[in-house]
Amino acid sequence: MARPLRFAALIAGAGVLASCSVNVPDPEVTTPTPPPSVLATPTITPGHDADAVAAKDLPLKAGKTLAAGVPVEISDGLREVPGWRVIQDKVQGQSRFARKDGCEVTTRLSLNQGALAVAGDDKASTEKLFAYLDPSIAADSLKAETLRWGGDDDKPRRAVEVLAFNPRPAGGKAFSVMARLFATAGSSAYFAVVCPSPSALAGAKADVAKYLPLIPPGN
Template sequence: MVTAGGLSGEHMGADVKAQAAVGPAVGALLGLLALAGCSVGVPDPATPSVPPTATGFATPTITPGHDAAAVAARDMPFSAGGSLAAGAPVGISDALKNAPGWTAVKENVAGESRYAKADGCLVAAKVRANQSPLVRADDRESTAALFTYLDPTILPTYLKTATLRWGGEPGKPGPVVEVLVLEEPGQSGAKSRAVMARVFGAAASSVYVSVSCPDAATLAGARTEVAARLVVLPPLN
């Protein structure tokens, strides 16, 4: 897993000195992560130490003994990240554009899609490969490291766990994939925002989904639709 008042990862703030700084820190990340004032998106890591991000998915390779169908049929908690085939990238569906009230404003441009809803909600979804520099001991730590990379003031304790769909068909029961979420409730007329992300260490891939809405109520509804429609697609091999 993606800006009116949305997401950019550049020029982030100084380190947080105490847990009490969670409000300003979250506001700093979600307020600065903006894309031309028309949609919400989390930028990809981009420093000289990180290899250039691919604009498309890598060519699948066959991993002997790996049962991709079995992996796709099970939930994908953070602890199960090692069950993915090495280097085989994940994907993300575009089914949100078919939900009532939603339209696609950008479809799979360099791995990114953006959507808008009539109530003012904006969503951006990105998939990236070549994410090995972000990999830590497990996928939870790797995903937390991504948020910290985007803004050093973001501590792991600021992040919550949520789920998106993992394969299957939208609107039908199916397995789920764990993600970490950074939230910013709207205050004083500001938009309510949430960023969901997952780094798949074995697959060297990452998914970012960000949502921005006029208020908390519309954000809750948009997140429900995102969780049901934006299916994270397991690797095919």
């Protein structure tokens, strides 16, 4: 299997953004059927209180509280935000959104991530995911950031921790990748954002954090 394009190449233009994300999975990893835009039908795991997990923040160290083998999903709420439009809709787990100022967001959900997972350690697992995407990325260059955890507006906002790679702008593009591999759940979520300027990137990432929550499985 061909190695994914390096992030440096992606920054050269938004048109190649999907070239990286298409190759995110490990050769042994499969992609899911397209995730829904609303909360998933609850999956019951005996002895596991998914509601309690969903009601709390999910830092990297808390990944073991998820049910084994039950994937975390990605919302597609950005499609409803003025100024954004869908340019790829849940194709093999991947969606792409474009904003009228030239920003693009790619999301990808992948299942069966055991080949990259470090048991019980989402931080190490996510570092391995980034290393698979681009071996030149050092683990110490990844910074913890947070996205929204759960898409229900009638409850207090919770946060889910991810790792982010934020290189310097290059080639007229500002670029950021945020990801988390949920080792226990067996799924990974990937967000790539590319914009024509750092200020536009900051706004696009704020939209991602607000409108593309990670959806916990619930009982």
